[in-house]
Amino acid sequence: MTAVLKVADVAAxxxxxxxxxxxxxxxxxxxFNPQRAKKGSFYIAIFSLLLxxxxxxxxxxxxxxxxxxxxxxxxxxxxxxxxxxxIGCASACLAASFFExxxxxxxxxxxxxxxxxxxxxxxxxAADFLTLFLGIETLSMALYVLCAYMKKEKSSGxxxxxxxxxxxxxxxxxxxxxxxxxxxxxxxxxxxxREAQGALSSSRQTLFWAGLAFIIVGLAxxxxxxxxxxxxxxxxxxxxxxxxxxxxxxxxxxxxxxxARLFFLILxxxxxxxxxxxxxxxxxxxxxxxxxALRQVQLRRLFAYSGMAHAxxxxxxxxxxxxxxxxxxxxxxxxxxxxxxGAFAILALFDKRNDGVFLxxxxxxxxxxxxxxxxxxLFLLTLAGMPPTAGFxxxxxxxxxxxxxxxxxxxxxxxxxxxxSLFYSMRIVSILFSETSAEGTPPTLSWPAMWxxxxxxxxxxxxxxxxxxLLSLL
Amino acid sequence: MPxxxxxxxxxxxxxxxxxxxxxxxxxxxxxxxVAVSLIPFLMLLSFGKExxxxxxNVPWLPSLSIQFNLRVDSLSLLFLYLxxxxxxIALLAQSPxxxxxxxxFYGLMxxxxxxxxxxxxxxxxxxxxxxxxxxxxxxxxxxILWGKGDRRAAALQFLIYMFAGSCLMVxxxxxxxxxxxxxxxxxxxxxxxxxxxxxxSYAPWIGTVFLLAFSVKTPLFPFHAWLPDAYHxxxxxxxxxxxxxxxxAGIYGFLRVGVGLFPExxxxxxxxxxxxxxxxxxxxGLAAWMQSDYKRLIAYSSFSxxxxxxxxxxxxxxxxxxxxxxxxxxxxxxxxxLFLVAGWxxxxxxxxxxxxxxxxxxxFPRLCWLTMMCALSSMALPGTNNFxxxxxxxxxxxxxxxxxxFMLGCSVILSAVYMLRWMQEVYFGTxxxxxxxxxxxxxxxxxIIALPLVFLILWVGIYPAPLLKQVISMNPLSSVEKx
Numbered sequence: 001m002t003a004v005l006k007v008a009d010v011a012a013x014x015x016x017x018x019x020x021x022x023x024x025x026x027x028x029x030x031x032f033n034p035q036r037a038k039k040g041s042f043y044i045a046i047f048s049l050l051l052x053x054x055x056x057x058x059x060x061x062x063x064x065x066x067x068x069x070x071x072x073x074x075x076x077x078x079x080x081x082x083x084x085x086x087i088g089c090a091s092a093c094l095a096a097s098f099f100e101x102x103x104x105x106x107x108x109x110x111x112x113x114x115x116x117x118x119x120x121x122x123x124x125x126a127a128d129f130l131t132l133f134l135g136i137e138t139l140s141m142a143l144y145v146l147c148a149y150m151k152k153e154k155s156s157g158x159x160x161x162x163x164x165x166x167x168x169x170x171x172x173x174x175x176x177x178x179x180x181x182x183x184x185x186x187x188x189x190x191x192x193x194r195e196a197q198g199a200l201s202s203s204r205q206t207l208f209w210a211g212l213a214f215i216i217v218g219l220a221x222x223x224x225x226x227x228x229x230x231x232x233x234x235x236x237x238x239x240x241x242x243x244x245x246x247x248x249x250x251x252x253x254x255x256x257x258x259x260a261r262l263f264f265l266i267l268x269x270x271x272x273x274x275x276x277x278x279x280x281x282x283x284x285x286x287x288x289x290x291x292x293a294l295r296q297v298q299l300r301r302l303f304a305y306s307g308m309a310h311a312x313x314x315x316x317x318x319x320x321x322x323x324x325x326x327x328x329x330x331x332x333x334x335x336x337x338x339x340x341x342g343a344f345a346i347l348a349l350f351d352k353r354n355d356g357v358f359l360x361x362x363x364x365x366x367x368x369x370x371x372x373x374x375x376x377x378l379f380l381l382t383l384a385g386m387p388p389t390a391g392f393x394x395x396x397x398x399x400x401x402x403x404x405x406x407x408x409x410x411x412x413x414x415x416x417x418x419x420x421s422l423f424y425s426m427r428i429v430s431i432l433f434s435e436t437s438a439e440g441t442p443p444t445l446s447w448p449a450m451w452x453x454x455x456x457x458x459x460x461x462x463x464x465x466x467x468x469x470l471l472s473l474l
Numbered sequence: 475m476p477x478x479x480x481x482x483x484x485x486x487x488x489x490x491x492x493x494x495x496x497x498x499x500x501x502x503x504x505x506x507x508v509a510v511s512l513i514p515f516l517m518l519l520s521f522g523k524e525x526x527x528x529x530x531n532v533p534w535l536p537s538l539s540i541q542f543n544l545r546v547d548s549l550s551l552l553f554l555y556l557x558x559x560x561x562x563i564a565l566l567a568q569s570p571x572x573x574x575x576x577x578x579f580y581g582l583m584x585x586x587x588x589x590x591x592x593x594x595x596x597x598x599x600x601x602x603x604x605x606x607x608x609x610x611x612x613x614x615x616x617x618i619l620w621g622k623g624d625r626r627a628a629a630l631q632f633l634i635y636m637f638a639g640s641c642l643m644v645x646x647x648x649x650x651x652x653x654x655x656x657x658x659x660x661x662x663x664x665x666x667x668x669x670x671x672x673x674x675s676y677a678p679w680i681g682t683v684f685l686l687a688f689s690v691k692t693p694l695f696p697f698h699a700w701l702p703d704a705y706h707x708x709x710x711x712x713x714x715x716x717x718x719x720x721x722x723a724g725i726y727g728f729l730r731v732g733v734g735l736f737p738e739x740x741x742x743x744x745x746x747x748x749x750x751x752x753x754x755x756x757x758x759g760l761a762a763w764m765q766s767d768y769k770r771l772i773a774y775s776s777f778s779x780x781x782x783x784x785x786x787x788x789x790x791x792x793x794x795x796x797x798x799x800x801x802x803x804x805x806x807x808x809x810x811x812l813f814l815v816a817g818w819x820x821x822x823x824x825x826x827x828x829x830x831x832x833x834x835x836x837x838f839p840r841l842c843w844l845t846m847m848c849a850l851s852s853m854a855l856p857g858t859n860n861f862x863x864x865x866x867x868x869x870x871x872x873x874x875x876x877x878x879x880f881m882l883g884c885s886v887i888l889s890a891v892y893m894l895r896w897m898q899e900v901y902f903g904t905x906x907x908x909x910x911x912x913x914x915x916x917x918x919x920x921x922i923i924a925l926p927l928v929f930l931i932l933w934v935g936i937y938p939a940p941l942l943k944q945v946i947s948m949n950p951l952s953s954v955e956k957x
Binding site: 324327366370381386387388392393395396397399400403404408411412415416418419422423426427430433434466467468471 | 533534535536537538575578600603604605606607608611614615618619626629630633634637638641642644645648649651652655
């Protein structure tokens with residue numbers, strides 16, 4: 001029987017197709033009409049992202065045998081598609097604010113952004129290690145270029161090179177792991193892996209575990225989990241603001257999409273083996289990142305470390321496993337994305353120099369612009385998990401499932417590091433609210449970034465007051 | 475919607491209004507804010523005792539079995555009265571002139587009021603925890619925006635210290651939840667947890683985590699390192715809130731969760747806790763005596779008196795408990811009055827140092843007599859409110875530990891010593907020191923602000939029967955002992 005593509009199947013695939021098609025349009029526009037690209041490329045990008053968002057909501061799921069070995073259209077993939085597309089929209093808006101300041105070509109930027117989002121969508125929907133790898137590479141290639149987008153800046157090039165080498169290393173690990181796995185079970189598909197893992201002969205088992213260990217290392221690189229985090233602070237610091245925002249939520253989300261699919265859907269019976277290893281990684285990440293974050297003065301660097309600490313938190317549900325843990329991971333990821341994007345939207349308004357925003361630039365912000373300072377404060381409190389913000393519920397949910405799973409140590413370490421994260425967040429807040437000084441930079445009001453900030457603010461307020469609003473959506 | 479929900483919502487709606495609409499200006503705004511802050515008080519007066527037993531119970535986060543559960547019993551009611559009365563006083567203590575960001579000030583004040591009302595009525599452990607932490611934020615922002623001197627460090631230290639005290643509380647809450655889940659449906663309901671908390675595995679550890687959190691916030695000796703700086707750097711209204719209301723949140727926690735959920739732990743560790751509390755009473759008294767700054771003097775005196783209340787809670791005796799509850803109310807009134815008059819004195823002298831001025835009673839006779847009134851109340855002179863509470867605590871404690879009562883009794887002498895020293899050095903003696911400008915004595919407006927506090931000091935002191943009746947009916951210890 002030969003399978004035939006129906007309209008419904010194409011519709012299921014449409015978000016990806018929309019992104020790729022408009023990415024091509026942007027590239028052509030930039031090549032043939034740079035003037036028009038300057039005006040129109042933001043609108044084209046945001047329009048295609050929104051269209052893809054609508055398509056994801058409306059699209060039926062496809063069971064066509066032409067797709068299923070490679071891609072899945074399950075609720076899992078759908079959640080990540082929606083999340084990644086929303087992140088794409090937000091970071092396109094931040095980019096628009098960025099280009100108000102910087103003279104650079106526009107079309108390429110949005111082309112690369114859309115490609116990166118397409119890569120993320122592939123990662124979320126992957127049903128085979130090869131698709132997953134394809135997604136990771138599409139994402140990474142685009143990001144290597146985006147990191148070096150301000151090519152005249154020295155630090156930008158340095159960061160990009162660093163990212164490229166570390167990323168290539170991670171890719172090598174991942175690919176090697178996939179090869180070993182293939183050697184053990186003779187397939188790269190997730191489905192095949194689930195079936196094969198029960199009936200492994202003991203000689204194959206070593207191969208299988210080794211392959212899996214390499215894959216975990218590769219993903220840990222992408223998710224910036226200690227001790228595979230070395231690249232993150234420098235790259236976050238050197239990359240342009242909108243790119244850093246995208247990396248902080250997008251790449252992290254992508255890595256956790258892969259983690260989640262691997263550990264929630266494919267490997268649940270393996271838990272006893274992986275738990276100690278992942279627990280160790282999580283504890284190391286939380287402690288190290290929180291301590292180092294205490295001493296940062298450049299905000300993008302600070303967010304790199306705070307993002308690492310959050311990655312440690314996100315590992316908790318992966319360790320615990322089960323459907324409730326999955327729900328808590330989704331909840332945490334959404335709250336984290338909202339707060340981080342909001343915070344970067346505020347930073348975008350102060351991003352005047354190329355070396356980024358420093359704590360001193362925000363000195364006494366409340367006295368100059370109470371509205372922005374309040375927004376930023378809410379985002380920081382949410383990231384720190386201070387009650388009564390949505391961040392508290394996100395953390396509380398994680399702790400609850402970890403406690404139910406019997407990981408008491410993890411909860412206690414996580415709670416103590418929360419104290420540290422509160423400290424570095426409140427240190428920023430106390431600078432925002434301190435007396436005015438001449439040092440502070442005045443904000444440039446830029447509408448796209450303001451939109452991102454205000455929408456995140458509103459969403460966090462709603463989720464804080466009535467967390468069920470978000471939870472019932474997931 | 476039940477009345478209790480309105481009681482909670484009123485301050486929050488007011489806060490939103492204050493943050494969003496900056497239209498009204500100047501003095502009328504201040505009057506409006508005070509009027510709005512009185513709404514919960516009027517609501518409480520209107521439904522009074524009928525409110526007891528009222529409850530709100532709506533599912534909030536059903537997948538985590540968190541209910542938005544509020545209810546009022548007579549213990550909550552007393553603390554609700556205190557909150558709703560003191561917030562307007564704290565607002566009035568701030569003069570509307572030279573108040574930058576007036577809207578934010580009113581908004582934060584309403585937020586604090588709402589959080590405190592939520593905290594004192596919470597019937598669900600998670601709601602309790604959320605409000606417990608949420609109380610800190612408005613206080614932090616008030617300290618950092620309208621405080622004095624090195625307020626940034628003091629505010630940060632305050633917040634981190636508080637959070638450090640209670641950061642493991644979430645784990646304790648979850649442990650309780652799991653304990654309840656082993657016996658059927660998991661729940662965070664306080665009443666349900668009270669029935670099974672002591673059978674939970676590791677119950678002493680869970681209880682200790684809670685007690686630690688309450689000890690830091692109240693603060694119990696030796697968890698008071700944050701106190702002098704925070705009290706000193708905050709503005710007058712901030713100090714009133716910290717001393718009169720935040721410490722009560724800690725005491726309420728001891729009574730509600732400590733006595734309610736972990737009575738055995740409280741009883742077993744009574745000697746230790748009592749020892750700490752008595753050490754705190756004496757340490758606070760001695761420290762107050764040695765201060766060269768009258769705001770710090772009052773801060774330490776508040777610390778000393780709060781520890782006396784805790785001694786009453788820890789004594790594990792019905793009348794000591796009643797005394798502690800009465801004294802929690804009294805201390806709120808008296809310390810608010812003391813910081814209020816200290817704030818007025820500071821406005822007039824421009825300094826809080828002892829010894830810079832003396833004999834100012836000549837210039838401000840009314841302020842002097844008002845201060846005297848509050849100081850006497852703080853010394854527990856018979857006829858003032860503190861006498862009733864402290865007497866009950868001593869009476870209860872004497873039945874258990876006569877010698878400790880004797881040691882505790884020294885605190886009364888100490889408080890007379892430091893209070894009278896303040897009075898003597900600043901108000902009496904020969905006039906010295908040049909007053910900045912030409913400050914005038916208390917005006918009508920200030921006397922009217924102080925009037926309700928003075929009235930309560932005397933009323934409870936002279937005719938305590940209604941309050942005592944209320945307190946005896948709700949004593950958590952008697953219900954525990956009956957059970």
